[in-house]
Amino acid sequence: MQMDNQLPRKKVPGFCSFRYGLSFLVHCCNVITTAQRACLNLTMVVMVNSTDPHGLPNTSTKKLLDNIKNPVYNWSPDIQGIILSSTFYGFVIIQVPVGYFSGIYSTKKMIGFALCLSSVLSLLIPPAAGIGVAWVIVCRAVQGAAQGIVGTAQFEIYVKWAPPLERGRLTSMSTSGFLLGPFIVLLVTGVICESLGWPMVFYIFGACGCALCLLWFIVFYDDPKDHPCISISEKEYITSSLVQQNGFLSSLPYLFAWICGNLVGQLSDFFLTRNILSVIAVRKLFTAAGFLLPAIFGVCLPYLSSSFYGIVIFLILVSATGSFCLGGVLINGLDIAPRYFGFIKACSTLSGMLGGLIASTLTGLILRQDPESAWFKTFILMAAINVTGLIFYLIVAKAEIQDWAKERQHTRL
Numbered sequence: 001m002q003m004d005n006q007l008p009r010k011k012v013p014g015f016c017s018f019r020y021g022l023s024f025l026v027h028c029c030n031v032i033t034t035a036q037r038a039c040l041n042l043t044m045v046v047m048v049n050s051t052d053p054h055g056l057p058n059t060s061t062k063k064l065l066d067n068i069k070n071p072v073y074n075w076s077p078d079i080q081g082i083i084l085s086s087t088f089y090g091f092v093i094i095q096v097p098v099g100y101f102s103g104i105y106s107t108k109k110m111i112g113f114a115l116c117l118s119s120v121l122s123l124l125i126p127p128a129a130g131i132g133v134a135w136v137i138v139c140r141a142v143q144g145a146a147q148g149i150v151g152t153a154q155f156e157i158y159v160k161w162a163p164p165l166e167r168g169r170l171t172s173m174s175t176s177g178f179l180l181g182p183f184i185v186l187l188v189t190g191v192i193c194e195s196l197g198w199p200m201v202f203y204i205f206g207a208c209g210c211a212l213c214l215l216w217f218i219v220f221y222d223d224p225k226d227h228p229c230i231s232i233s234e235k236e237y238i239t240s241s242l243v244q245q246n247g248f249l250s251s252l253p254y255l256f257a258w259i260c261g262n263l264v265g266q267l268s269d270f271f272l273t274r275n276i277l278s279v280i281a282v283r284k285l286f287t288a289a290g291f292l293l294p295a296i297f298g299v300c301l302p303y304l305s306s307s308f309y310g311i312v313i314f315l316i317l318v319s320a321t322g323s324f325c326l327g328g329v330l331i332n333g334l335d336i337a338p339r340y341f342g343f344i345k346a347c348s349t350l351s352g353m354l355g356g357l358i359a360s361t362l363t364g365l366i367l368r369q370d371p372e373s374a375w376f377k378t379f380i381l382m383a384a385i386n387v388t389g390l391i392f393y394l395i396v397a398k399a400e401i402q403d404w405a406k407e408r409q410h411t412r413l
């Protein structure tokens with residue numbers, strides 16, 4: 001009888017599982033769509049400027065061949081601004097409709113056809129530029145809408161594919177593609193323009209997108225239980241972890257984080273306007289709350305495995321209390337260097353995304369052990385990182401404008 005109670009536990013598929021492969025596929029989609037959007041920012045320099053020497057003998061043939069490889073257009077700075085911003089308009093307009101319809105229609109079809117449309121339009125931009133600037137603007141606007149569909153609808157994937165305690169790792173892995181795309185564009189665009197001509201930039205990224213679109217329709221299924229290639233053990237693991245989850249429960253952490261974030265902003269300004277606390281005290285107070293409380297609630301989660309509602313409540317608390325940092329470290333850069341706040345924010349966001357990638361890999365390695373003890377180690381590690389980061393912040397944090405960030409007025413004698 002005792003031996004029956006000690007049957008071996010099924011090993012939970014870890015980092016080398018189908019759901020992580022799917023997350024990497026979404027990562028590649030984000031890389032391609034971001035690259036297709038960003039490449040025009042670099043090719044525009046070649047498209048509107050000619051650096052060939054003028055008036056030199058025996059250059060007409062070379063100039064003709066170069067114009068074929070790198071056509072040059074007489075677009076004014078105003079037109080260039082409209083072209084570059086047209087993608088943004090399409091991206092913004094499509095957000096709300098996509099957020100609504102992604103929960104109704106097939107995510108596979110929405111993302112697949114949007115990726116295909118964005119890639120085809122990338123292939124059409126060079127000939128559209130030859131026809132007229134209006135066609136380029138139309139292509140870019142529609143392409144922005146298609147890329148907005150890919151960027152927004154993908155989060156619906158994790159409603160059915162991500163176990164509740166793995167959603168952070170899976171989403172961070174996929175969304176990090178938004179950062180890798182511009183890096184690849186900056187790395188290869190200049191080389192392609194120099195050797196093959198700027199139209200090949202759009203052809204290469206467009207062709208890669210079309211190939212990825214075919215792979216998407218083959219590999220992805222809206223529901224893991226319908227997928228013919230996923231292992232039975234992983235399918236059971238995903239479906240069993242989601243058996244009591246639904247869209248409403250999944251949205252609660254974000255709802256309460258939004259509520260707390262708005263309250264934190266009001267409360268921090270209240271402390272400052274009434275001179276209750278100094279700026280640095282407010283920043284350190286809310287940073288401490290935003291680091292310590294999620295760590296405490298996270299460490300408690302493994303002990304609540306038998307209580308479904310307890311897990312839901314503590315997951316909500318982890319997400320909600322983390323938003324306390326909105327009144328602390330997340331806006332501290334505005335205190336110390338308002339001139340460079342955009343750059344500081346970009347660097348901190350990049351480091352945060354890199355941390356998410358490292359965390360995904362590390363957690364996958366930890367989960368190869370026994371699932372229960374592995375999760376306990378994961379949350380302990382998370383708490384240790386939070387406490388270490390908090391101690392460092394409390395020691396070095398400042399709230400006054402730093403000397404290197406001050407405006408310097410130059411006077412003439």
